[in-house]
Amino acid sequence: MTQTSTFSELRLDGVSRQFAGTDALKDLDLTIRAGEFIALLGPSGCGKSTALNCLAGLLPLTGGSIWQDEKRIDTLPPERRGFGMVFQNYALFPHMTVRSNIAFGLQMRRLPKQEVAQRTDEAIRLVQLEEHAGKLPGQLSGGQQQRVAIARAVVLEPSLVLMDEPLSNLDAKLRLEMRTEIRRLHQSLGLTTVYVTHDQEEALSMADRLVVLRKGKVQQIGTPEDLHTRPANWHVADFMGFRNLVELTVSGADGDLVVVEDKGLKLAATPVEPLSTGDAVVVAVRPEDLVVRTGAGGHSSPSSSVDAVVEVVEYQGRELAVEVRTREGQRLHVRTGERLAPGDAVTLDVDPVRLLAFPRGDEPLAGRATLGADAEPRDKDVAPALSGSGPS
Amino acid sequence: MTVRTETPPQAPRQAPRNAPSLRHRLAERGIDSQLLLLVPAMVFVIGLFIYPFLYGLGLSFQPTNGGGPLTEYKRFFEDTFQRDTIWKTLRLAIPAALFNVLAAVPIAYRMRGRFRGKRLITTLLVIPITLGTVLTAEGLLNFLGPAGWFNRVLISAGILDEPLRLVNNYWGVFFSLVITGFPFAFLLILSYLSGIDPSLERAAATLGADWRARFRRITLPLLAPGLATTFCLTFVLAFSVFPSAILVGNPTGETRVISIAAYQAAYEQYDYPFASAIAMIMGAIEIVIIGVVLLWRSQFYVGSTGGKG
Known part of the structure; x- marks a missing residue:
């Protein structure tokens, strides 16, 4: 032909x-x-x-x-x-x-x-x-x-x-x-x-x-x-594998970054659109962009780390898919090579460049059940090829 | 080893100690206590169909006035008056069944999808089922009779000079068969049509087929087995026509159908062997026609058509 x-x-x-x-x-x-x-x-x-x-x-x-x-x-x-x-x-x-x-x-x-x-x-x-x-x-x-x-x-x-x-x-x-x-x-x-x-x-x-x-x-x-x-909004982010979506509030600016806090978290994030203090935002980060630090060696600034306890561990070959919970009860998904076990206390570092802050819009996060269903890659063998590259 | 004797020859040979229980092996062949659920149906079929049928068959070989076992059959075929009932019945039943099937196809085809008012239209089309033959016949006589609305309207409109004869002859019975048979044909064909996956026609459309080609190449071949079945059922209904042949037909002349012959033999002459022979002939003719149609049907693809069935 x-x-x-x-x-x-x-x-x-x-x-x-x-x-x-x-x-x-x-x-x-x-x-x-x-x-x-x-x-x-x-x-x-x-x-x-x-x-x-x-x-x-x-x-x-x-x-x-x-x-x-x-x-x-x-x-x-x-x-x-x-x-x-x-x-x-x-x-x-x-x-x-x-x-x-x-x-x-x-x-x-x-x-x-x-x-x-x-x-x-x-x-x-x-x-x-x-x-x-x-x-x-x-x-x-x-x-x-x-x-x-x-x-x-x-x-x-x-x-x-x-x-x-x-x-x-x-x-x-x-x-x-x-x-x-x-x-x-x-x-x-x-x-x-x-x-x-x-x-x-x-x-x-x-x-x-x-x-x-x-x-x-x-x-x-x-x-x-x-x-x-660069997902355009948090709905797209959710669909593109940003499994961690948290509703927070902008509390200040920090150069190109914004500081967002609520629920016991205080993080520096990259705004996708111009945001001002007091705005309701959804911050999104991929599981593989949360870096696990075990034990206490806290060097990094407090505005880019989260303390949590491991709850569920799924074995996925070289990596583990881990669900952790912060003291305030926020669940987060992490991919890591560290051998964690339920109950371990961990500190998660996140590069502010990888933490995207989206305006929340009219719809609350709770209504995202249908979107999240397919967000996780179906086939773990191929997933690293895509998600490993990360933002460039 | 005692269990082994029950094993049919084609059963897999297994070590006796691992042999599944007799009950398990019977269940594999579909023999289990659920078979008891068939008992009422079997009693019904044997008591109300098989026994009377065989009784009638036996009776038809025992002529009232003596002679060989086939005397009654010979009598039927040698008498033109009786023999002609076969032709008269077929002349009514085949065109009526064909008309019902062919008229139902385009209507069902148009109505296969979902649309507003579908239930209403379906109800209207199916209502004649509930009327019964006698009511239909009354209606036909009133409507199509020489002094009925139909003729009066046409005459007063100057279209006709004298009334059309549409009842008490062949056409009266034909109309009656259409009125009662069409709803059956329509419902059956509608369900066959909705069993065809609608995406097949869409696929054909994207491949460049216009609606004629889509119908001829896709829908019709997939529907053909259903048409054959529908024809058989409406044919059987029409072939055993009796009340309307008397009420709106001409039961001594052109619509003296075979069931009238059987009725007269049984209940006017009390000649049960002759009536049984006529009934057997009726059955045989129906089987021949259905056999021919099913043979034609076997030319077509009869597997899954992908729809909701």
């Missing part, structure tokens, strides 16, 4: 979708350049699948428009947009063989029989399903069905491939393999891809740019590094 790019950019202009009066997606502005891999990221119900379905033409917009270069496409039905789509449940036609599934789109374009056969063969080879070409989807494993779904979408050489959580039904090992596979296909075919996921790690590792959505609104658009080091 040859490299295709039938547009140079795809522009989403204030794309909105309401369901029964509530906004499932509100004012999504995004410009996708040809060849880009964009991930739409967010917890369930954030509007990411809505956005994808609007792009595919499966859901009409209630506001905004979509432009492919200078052509408006949000009024076209899905069959005339020419986008490939991979569905979460694969949506393979159960009554057709693998070959007919893949050939379906080519036949719909009324291509000559010979070309259909040739391109179908090529796509089957691409996803390494030669031996299974004559089988029905029901006879294939999850990973194989997934590959059929991808082949069926890319065989048309679509200008844009949409993927709706394509890996969420696979087991952890296969998920890692397919992740590489999808990225490889994206590069070798020169596809433009929009990929929906709720897995921040998947999004960070695959995408060129990420769009973080929450309650139908865009929270942040940026490169993986942008999001990893």
